[in-house]
Amino acid sequence: MRGKVDVVLGCFFGDEGKGKINDLISETADVSMRCTGGNNAGHTVVVNGKKFAFHLLPSGIVNPKIMAIVANGVVINPEVMIEEMKMLTDSNISIEGRLAISDKAHLIMPYHVAMDKALEELRGEKRKIGTTNRGIGPTYSDKAQRDGIRMETFVSDNFEEAARDGYKRTNIFLKANGFPELEVEESIQKYKEYAKVIKPFVTDTVTLIHKLLDEGKHFVCEGAQATLLDLDFGTYPYVTSSNASIGGVCTGSGVSPKDFGEIYGVIKAHSSKVGEGPYVTEDLTEVGDLIREIAHEYGVTTGRPRRCGWLDLVALKYAARINGLTAIAINHLDTVGKLEKIKLCVGYEYNGTVVTDYSTNVDFLKNCKPVYEEFEGNYGDISKISKREDLPENAKKYLTRIEEFVNVPIKFIGTGADRENRIIC
Numbered sequence: 001m002r003g004k005v006d007v008v009l010g011c012f013f014g015d016e017g018k019g020k021i022n023d024l025i026s027e028t029a030d031v032s033m034r035c036t037g038g039n040n041a042g043h044t045v046v047v048n049g050k051k052f053a054f055h056l057l058p059s060g061i062v063n064p065k066i067m068a069i070v071a072n073g074v075v076i077n078p079e080v081m082i083e084e085m086k087m088l089t090d091s092n093i094s095i096e097g098r099l100a101i102s103d104k105a106h107l108i109m110p111y112h113v114a115m116d117k118a119l120e121e122l123r124g125e126k127r128k129i130g131t132t133n134r135g136i137g138p139t140y141s142d143k144a145q146r147d148g149i150r151m152e153t154f155v156s157d158n159f160e161e162a163a164r165d166g167y168k169r170t171n172i173f174l175k176a177n178g179f180p181e182l183e184v185e186e187s188i189q190k191y192k193e194y195a196k197v198i199k200p201f202v203t204d205t206v207t208l209i210h211k212l213l214d215e216g217k218h219f220v221c222e223g224a225q226a227t228l229l230d231l232d233f234g235t236y237p238y239v240t241s242s243n244a245s246i247g248g249v250c251t252g253s254g255v256s257p258k259d260f261g262e263i264y265g266v267i268k269a270h271s272s273k274v275g276e277g278p279y280v281t282e283d284l285t286e287v288g289d290l291i292r293e294i295a296h297e298y299g300v301t302t303g304r305p306r307r308c309g310w311l312d313l314v315a316l317k318y319a320a321r322i323n324g325l326t327a328i329a330i331n332h333l334d335t336v337g338k339l340e341k342i343k344l345c346v347g348y349e350y351n352g353t354v355v356t357d358y359s360t361n362v363d364f365l366k367n368c369k370p371v372y373e374e375f376e377g378n379y380g381d382i383s384k385i386s387k388r389e390d391l392p393e394n395a396k397k398y399l400t401r402i403e404e405f406v407n408v409p410i411k412f413i414g415t416g417a418d419r420e421n422r423i424i425c
């Protein structure tokens, strides 16, 4: 029988703890795949007390039985890729024969990173996006503009010429806008060395993926970023430059919707955001600060303190619709359980009426006030609980209300930082 692709997607602004559910599915999956984004992502998995922070490789790769695929929709910084390979081999986790990188994935060059920073500076305080400064936007721009460098070119003799063209274009722009020009020769030589390391892994992943599916293999697609950061369906322009929702899985890998299995939407029992843009359920009081400290809401990628607040069911319903979610994975139930009172957003007050349909229009969102229902916290230690029915009544009420509102069952509950702190429903 043909295999299937379980998909793990973030529902809000990223950092929902996708690594944790991905890790769980990886226990029974054969293949772990990334389809979108680049090293703007930060996915942490804790295995036997050891923390692995991935930005680029699918985090399922920590499991030595898994085949890892970096598919065509991903943008690749080879330096980061090589560091992550080393992080694994340093921990005696061999990647030999179990990593495939798409020949169509695009290369992040140092000039993309420089361009990312320059563009943010030019946008100024008022218009800045708060990007991760990893060159993501400019790399996807070059791809759409047809000036990008695919992996197949990176590992070929044509790389040098393509790279020189890119530097030339970027330096004209930088100079015209008063930024220092970039050094070219040394970077190109360094990148040619990286290409040698990467080359053995570069392959036609579309053919590989379908061959593996034909063999009945079970995939987990590790989403990066999240629905409200999606280029089309997020809070534009405060978004990333790829389709982080379900469509990006198809265009980013060559898998068709027919091959989808479970589609997990990952959320936290609270919420967070990094970067600029509207965030209706942000809590700017000391409670927001408390959530940040309890949940250690500081970026894995940039170290930035995250904005914190409450779970937003209006936005979750939107994410459920767009992605066709079949299951919800909720993390950090232990975090809200440490609070006295928990707020849950069930509507937006806009112009004197209450709305329950999300719209990504930034002006609309800026003028929305959250309508909250309040739940009791103080769950005590729930980290060792393994069955949903054994959770405190207050926690059960909270979870049931979420399911009721979005009409999607919760199938995974995260109850602590460690791999074991979870409930499978």
Ligand code: IMO
Residues within 6 Å of the ligand: 010, 013, 014, 015, 016, 040, 041, 042, 043, 129, 130, 131, 132, 133, 134, 135, 136, 137, 223, 224, 225, 226, 229, 238, 239, 240, 241, 274, 275, 276
């Ligand atoms: P994971 O996969 C949280 C945010 C950035 C910024 C915006 C655009 O860990 O959930 P970019 O560098 O992509 O051009 O930045 O998107 N952003 C993320 N926020 N988690 C992520 O990934 C993110 N990837 C991008 O902070 O606001």
Ligand code: MG
Residues within 6 Å of the ligand: 014, 015, 040, 041, 042, 299, 300, 301
């Ligand atoms: Mg992140």
